Amino acid sequence: MKMTEVEIKSALKDLKEWEYHENAIHTTFEFNDFKDAFSVMTRIAFEAEAQNHHPDWSNVYNKLMITLTTHDAGGITTKDIQLAKTIDQIIEGDE
Numbered sequence: 001m002k003m004t005e006v007e008i009k010s011a012l013k014d015l016k017e018w019e020y021h022e023n024a025i026h027t028t029f030e031f032n033d034f035k036d037a038f039s040v041m042t043r044i045a046f047e048a049e050a051q052n053h054h055p056d057w058s059n060v061y062n063k064l065m066i067t068l069t070t071h072d073a074g075g076i077t078t079k080d081i082q083l084a085k086t087i088d089q090i091i092e093g094d095e
């Protein structure tokens with residue numbers, strides 16, 4: 001079920017790199033090079049598959065742009081918040 005704007009704002013307090021707009025949460029990460037970016041993308045892909053929740057993303061060389069939204073619900077659900085937390089953990093562990 002779609003979260004309310006108040007619920008989303010509250011959840012984002014723990015997700016400092018993420019911004020909410022247009023029914024989705026967004027972030028951009030920058031890595032040293034393409035290999036580092038793609039290696040993190042591979043790890044995120046396996047976690048996304050395990051959670052059965054998938055990012056909308058694009059990659060240009062060392063940059064990774066990620067948008068999370070629940071297409072089935074037309075907005076943010078707890079599945080997006082959970083995946084965002086997982087992504088942050090993968091990236092923090094990689095630093």
Ligand SMILES: C[C@H](O)[C@H](O)[C@H]1CNC2=NC(N)=NC(=O)C2=N1
Pocket residue numbers: 052053054055068069070071072073
């Ligand atoms: C059938 C399957 O559970 C759904 O299509 C899932 C798969 N992954 C998904 N990922 C995202 N981001 N939104 C969805 O609505 C979604 N739906």
